[in-house]
Every structure is written in C-alpha cells, then in structure tokens.
Amino acid sequence: MNIVVCIKQVPDTVDVRINPETNTLIREGVESIINPFDMYAIEEGVRLKERFGGKVTAVTMGPAQAQDALREALSMGVDEAIHLSDRAFAGSDTWATSLILAKAIEKIADVDLILCGKQASDGDTAQVGPGIASHLNFPQATYVRRIDTVHLDTSPKIMIVERLLEEGYEILELSLPAIVTVVKEINEPRMPSLKGKMKARKAEIPTWGNKELEIEADQIGLDGSPTQVVKIFTPSQKKSGKIFEGEPQEVVEKLINEIKDIL
Amino acid sequence: MSGIKVINESCVGCGVCLKACPVDAISMVDKKAVIDLDRCTLCGACVSSCKFNAIQIIRQAVAKEDISNYKGVWVFAEQRDGEIASVAFELLNKAAVLAGDLGTYVGAVLLGYGVEEKAQELIHRGANKVFVMNSQVLKEYVAENYSAAIVNLVKKHKPEIILAGATTTGRSLVSRIAVSLYTGLTADCTALDIDKEKKILIQTRPAFGGNIMAQIISPDYRPQMATVRHKVMPESASDPTRTGEVIEEVFDLNWQDKRLKFLDFIKEAVSTVNLAEADIIVSGGRGLGDGANFKIIEEFAQSIGAAVGSSRAAVDSGWIPYSHQVGQTGRTVCPKIYIACGISGQIQHLVGMQSSKTIIAINKDPDAPIFKVADYGIVGDLFKILPLLTKHFKQA
Numbered sequence: 181m182n183i184v185v186c187i188k189q190v191p192d193t194v195d196v197r198i199n200p201e202t203n204t205l206i207r208e209g210v211e212s213i214i215n216p217f218d219m220y221a222i223e224e225g226v227r228l229k230e231r232f233g234g235k236v237t238a239v240t241m242g243p244a245q246a247q248d249a250l251r252e253a254l255s256m257g258v259d260e261a262i263h264l265s266d267r268a269f270a271g272s273d274t275w276a277t278s279l280i281l282a283k284a285i286e287k288i289a290d291v292d293l294i295l296c297g298k299q300a301s302d303g304d305t306a307q308v309g310p311g312i313a314s315h316l317n318f319p320q321a322t323y324v325r326r327i328d329t330v331h332l333d334t335s336p337k338i339m340i341v342e343r344l345l346e347e348g349y350e351i352l353e354l355s356l357p358a359i360v361t362v363v364k365e366i367n368e369p370r371m372p373s374l375k376g377k378m379k380a381r382k383a384e385i386p387t388w389g390n391k392e393l394e395i396e397a398d399q400i401g402l403d404g405s406p407t408q409v410v411k412i413f414t415p416s417q418k419k420s421g422k423i424f425e426g427e428p429q430e431v432v433e434k435l436i437n438e439i440k441d442i443l
Numbered sequence: 444m445s446g447i448k449v450i451n452e453s454c455v456g457c458g459v460c461l462k463a464c465p466v467d468a469i470s471m472v473d474k475k476a477v478i479d480l481d482r483c484t485l486c487g488a489c490v491s492s493c494k495f496n497a498i499q500i501i502r503q504a505v506a507k508e509d510i511s512n513y514k515g516v517w518v519f520a521e522q523r524d525g526e527i528a529s530v531a532f533e534l535l536n537k538a539a540v541l542a543g544d545l546g547t548y549v550g551a552v553l554l555g556y557g558v559e560e561k562a563q564e565l566i567h568r569g570a571n572k573v574f575v576m577n578s579q580v581l582k583e584y585v586a587e588n589y590s591a592a593i594v595n596l597v598k599k600h601k602p603e604i605i606l607a608g609a610t611t612t613g614r615s616l617v618s619r620i621a622v623s624l625y626t627g628l629t630a631d632c633t634a635l636d637i638d639k640e641k642k643i644l645i646q647t648r649p650a651f652g653g654n655i656m657a658q659i660i661s662p663d664y665r666p667q668m669a670t671v672r673h674k675v676m677p678e679s680a681s682d683p684t685r686t687g688e689v690i691e692e693v694f695d696l697n698w699q700d701k702r703l704k705f706l707d708f709i710k711e712a713v714s715t716v717n718l719a720e721a722d723i724i725v726s727g728g729r730g731l732g733d734g735a736n737f738k739i740i741e742e743f744a745q746s747i748g749a750a751v752g753s754s755r756a757a758v759d760s761g762w763i764p765y766s767h768q769v770g771q772t773g774r775t776v777c778p779k780i781y782i783a784c785g786i787s788g789q790i791q792h793l794v795g796m797q798s799s800k801t802i803i804a805i806n807k808d809p810d811a812p813i814f815k816v817a818d819y820g821i822v823g824d825l826f827k828i829l830p831l832l833t834k835h836f837k838q839a
Contacts, residue, residue: 319700
C-alpha cells in the first residue's frame with residue numbers, strides 16, 4: 181500500500197500565552213510540534229504499512245524548520261519524507277495549500293491512500309484534507325475513527341471506514357485512491373524507537389519547490405489565495421467571574437440565585 | 444509583485460513584530476524591522492501587531508470573471524432523515540440580515556430524497572427561494588454527490604454568499620465545493636457582517652482555539668463561502684404566513700460518484716451525547732477520581748436537561764467514551780451554559796469550550812485555571828455540591 185501522510189508543524193498551544201499589556205499572542209519561545217491530530221494520521225499510516233506492506237511518505241509544507249516535523253515522523257516509522265518549501269508558496273490559504281499538497285502527491289505517483297489529521301490545532305479549519313481530495317478528484321472520508329476492512333486484491337481496491345459524527349457514526353465504503361482524515365479515537369501514537377531516531381537523524385529529506393511542482397504562479401501564494409486576512413486581534417478578556425466559597429448548602433443557593441434567570 | 448514590506452519611515456524599532464512572528468523571520472537592523480523572506484510565510488501576524496502600520500502585505504490585483512452578477516445569500520439546509528438541522532435556522536436568521544444589507548434575496552439549498560415538503564419550513568424560517576434537489580442518490584449525505592449538486596446549482600444561479608453550519612457534514616462538504624469553484628472559504632465563523640461600502644462579507648473566526656480572532660475577506664472571488672459555528676447565532680422564528688418560491692432542480696445521475704458507498708449510520712446509544720446540539724453541557728474531569736463517579740455527573744445533567752461532556756483526562760482513564768471529550772483533541776462546543784466539574788482547565792480543554800455563553804466551574808482548588816474563564820464558580824467538594832444541585836433542580 182502506497183500511503184502519503186500530510187502533516188503540519190504548529191506552535192504548541194500549551195506554550196501560547198497572551199501579553200496582557202499589548203493583548204497580542206506571545207510566540208517567542210513557543211515550541212513547534214507536529215499538529216496533534218497528524219500524529220494519529222502518522223500512526224495509522226505506519227500501522228497500515230505493517231499490516232499490508234508498502235511505503236509511507238510524510239509530506240509537509242512550510243519554512244526550513246518544518247523539517248523537524250518530518251524527522252519526527254521518520255522516527256515513528258515513516259519511510260520517506262518530502263519537504264515542500266518555496267518563497268512562492270508563502271501566503272497560501274487553504275485553497276492554495278491544498279493545491280500544492282495535491283501536486284506533490286501527484287508527483288509521488290501511484291498513491292493508494294492519503295491520511296491527514298482532522299484539522300490543524302492552530303488554524304482549526306479542517307479544509308485542507310477535503311481540499312486535496314477535490315483538487316485530485318479523489319473520494320474522501322473525514323473524521324474517521326476506525327479503518328476496518330481493507331481489500332487490496334479487488335479492482336478497485338476498497339476500504340471500509342467509520343466516520344465520527346455529532347450524533348453517532350456512519351460506515352462508508354471507499355474506492356482507493358482516497359483521502360481519509362482521522363480523529364484521536366483511531367489509535368494511540370507510538371513513541372519513536374531509538375533505532376527510529378537514529379534513522380531519522382541521518383535521513384535525506386528532499387525539498388521540492390515550485391520548480392519541481394510546476395504550478396501556475398497565479399494559483400499559489402498570496403496571488404492564488406481567494407481569502408485575505410484583514411485583521412488579527414485578541415478577543416476582549418472576560419471580566420473575572422463571581423466565585424463562591426463556603427458551606428456547600430450556602431454556595432449552592434448563591435449559585436442557583438445567580439443562574440436562575442438563564443436556565 | 445505581491446509580497447511583504449516594512450515602511451522604514453513608519454517603523455520605530457519597538458520590536459513588537461519580532462514577538463508576534465511565529466517563524467522568527469523578523470530581526471532588528473539599525474532599529475528597523477527586517478523580514479527574512481525565506482522564513483516568512485506571509486501569515487500577517489506582524490501586520491496586525493504593528494501599531495504604526497509600518498508593515499504592509501501587498502497583493503496584485505486579480506483579474507477574475509465579472510463578479511457583479513452574483514446575487515443572493517444562500518444557506519445549506521443540512522438534514523438527516525428529512526429533519527432539518529437547527530443550525531440551518533440560525534443561518535437563515537443571519538442570512539436575512541446580510542441579504543438586507545446587500546439588497547438581495549435569501550436562498551436555501553435543500554438536498555435529499557422525499558424532502559420537498561420541508562421547503563415550506565425553510566420559507567417560514569425566512570428563505571425567499573428554496574432550491575430543491577430530490578434524488579434517491581441524495582438520500583444519504585455523501586460529500587462527493589452533495590458537492591456535485593451544489594457546484595452545479597451555483598454555476599446556474601450564481602449566489603454571492605453561501606453559508607453552511609460548521610458541523611462535520613458542513614465542514615467537509617463546503618471545503619470540497621470551494622476548491623471546485625475556485626473561491627474563498629472561511630471555517631467556523633462566529634460573526635458575519637457586510638462591509639456596506641465595498642459590499643463584501645467580513646468573516647470573523649477564532650484561531651488558536653479562540654486565543655486569537657481573525658477577520659477574513661474574499662473580495663475578488665464568488666461566492667464568498669463560510670461555515671458558521673453552531674449555537675452562536677439565534678434561530679430565525681417560524682412564521683407560517685411567509686411565502687416564497689420553490690425551485691425544483693434535477694440531480695443529473697452522471698454526477699453520482701460511485702467510488703463511495705454509504706453503508707450504515709449508527710446512532711450513539713446514549714441519547715445525551717450530542718454535545719453540538721445541547722444548550723447545557725455538564726462535564727466531568729479528573730476530580731471525579733473514578734469512572735463510577737460519572738453517575739453523579741449524569742444525574743445532575745439529567746436534572747437540568749444537559750448533555751454530558753468530559754475532559755481528556757477522564758477519557759484517557761477509560762471513565763467515559765471519546766465521543767464525550769471536549770477540548771483540543773475532542774469536540775469544540777458552544778452551549779448556552781457549560782458546567783465544568785472537577786476539571787482544572789488546562790488550555791487544551793479551555794480551547795474547546797471557552798466560547799460558551801456562560802461558564803460555571805466547580806472545583807476544590809481555588810487556583811485552578813478553569814476559574815479564570817468562569818462566569819460563576821464554586822470552590823468546594825463536587826461530591827457535596829453536585830447532589831445538592833441535582834436535588835434542587837429535580838424539585839424545580
């Protein structure tokens with residue numbers, strides 16, 4: 181099975197703080213991590229490879245430091261990694277980003293399955309997975325909590341998955357090649373092995389720019405992105421609430437008194 | 444040439460942009476900001492942080508098709524088994540305001556099988572026109588088929604705005620549509636307004652789990668598309684005297700994507716699990732100490748008609764299924780009232796619930812971070828507090 185996992189390097193939310201004076205996000209000293217949802221995608225890719233054989237390739241788009249994310253993926257058992265980086269890619273919104281990833285997947289060629297986390301923890305859009313599917317015209321299954329049966333000897337190859345919805349889950353049959361975005365419930369990501377870390381450190385990671393992908397210049401970066409961010413601001417801080425301390429009966433009565441009108 | 448530049452005359456060298464930059468692309472040279480273009484991702488964080496307007500992102504004007512003939516504000520009327528999701532009524536309410544500002548009509552898109560009669564319900568809720576596609580192929584939601592249906596409707600009728608609920612269905616559907624149509628899409632908006640001068644949609648959304656807000660526009664592309672977070676906007680009232688037009692459209696069977704088959708839908712056995720629809724959520728965390736103690740959360744939730752949520756710690760301990768988890772790796776919820784019991788309030792939990800209208804925290808540790816976002820709090824033993832609350836509301 182030829183699997184591609186798309187990952188994103190994001191700032192670790194645990195470290196994100198707000199500067200109370202300027203009301204801006206302090207990003208200084210914030211560590212970068214692999215988007216938490218992508219860890220489940222990596223793990224699922226490696227597990228499928230262990231079950232069915234084949235190869236897992238991790239792909240990320242981002243500046244030079246994004247290579248760290250690829251090395252971490254390699255240490256978890258991913259076979260190859262490709263770094264998509266080019267000044268021309270900067271400023272890409274989800275439309276252009278999903279096009280760049282789709283073109284990279286086309287270049288990798290003969291891919292059976294693309295795995296993504298359900299969304300990234302910094303942007304929270306959940307748009308890039310279905311966006312790649314649309315650019316490649318592949319079928320998609322989002323919010324997958326279980327990959328069940330996989331038939332690689334049929335034509336086309338098929339896969340049965342469970343999608344987690346608000347009020348339950350649905351079961352879908354997908355023809356491959358397809359895109360699956362995953363939720364946390366799907367697995368428990370492994371810790372990298374020592375051997376994996378050694379391998380990751382030595383691995384050659386090719387960088388592909390637009391010279392390799394050959395996308396029309398007006399479809400990537402700022403010029404290719406339909407959306408524009410006009411303003412970023414911090415939401416007004418909540419004024420501190422009413423906190424009650426004391427005897428249980430007494431504090432419960434106080435609370436009920438406060439909330440009786442909104443219940 | 445598009446790109447980013449520092450206006451040296453305006454830059455005072457304060458260094459605020461250095462801290463705002465997520466990729467360390469800015470340095471100070473001779474008290475002026477200098478941007479390393481090989482690192483810069485043009486995210487715009489520095490532009491917003493600069494009080495002196497000394498950093499600008501320049502965009503080339505895009506020559507696209509004529510966008511002036513796009514009219515109408517559309518709402519995707521999500522349904523399951525013929526039951527229209529309440530988020531569609533919230534969207535209709537907002538669509539009416541936006542359409543009023545633009546001087547245009549409100550449209551609703553209704554896809555399904557045997558759903559025609561629901562068109563009147565959408566009209567009563569404020570749609571001037573309902574575009575109905577009735578086909579056995581559309582009986583169950585399959586992203587590829589729904590996407591093909593809507594793409595073709597858009598090409599024919601040219602709406603200027605399309606809104607969908609930021610549900611699992613809405614989010615995965617419109618992402619596909621926006622790419623097919625080559626247009627802009629903003630996810631999970633919490634506010635929508637019209638720039639009355641430019642006649643464009645201003646979309647406000649939280650990012651970083653609500654720690655920052657971003658305003659986004661797609662001025663040169665149509666339709667302008669957005670998904671809207673459930674429960675943030677009020678529903679439109681139903682007025683049975685309202686009239687409107689029902690436009691029946693045909694789903695061309697050639698559009699059907701046979702690579703994907705819907706096999707089954709399994710409703711979660713616990714009826715209280717639908718956190719997205721709940722007006723009140725009672726969540727339990729590590730403070731419960733044991734899975735068996737979730738019983739007191741459930742009893743309290745039942746007494747006030749609430750859904751049951753949980754922190755990650757409770758799920759990881761195996762006390763409650765993952766579908767209940769609220770927070771970064773679980774669900775983002777926005778109920779009218781969120782009651783956190785025995786949850787300390789790690790940032791990963793807060794990002795999933797901090798936009799709830801009223802937050803109530805019950806925790807024995809007065810320094811727990813959950814109290815910082817709480818509107819009301821009780822410092823105390825939840826095993827004593829919750830039974831008293833349950834007793835009160837059972838009698839009420």
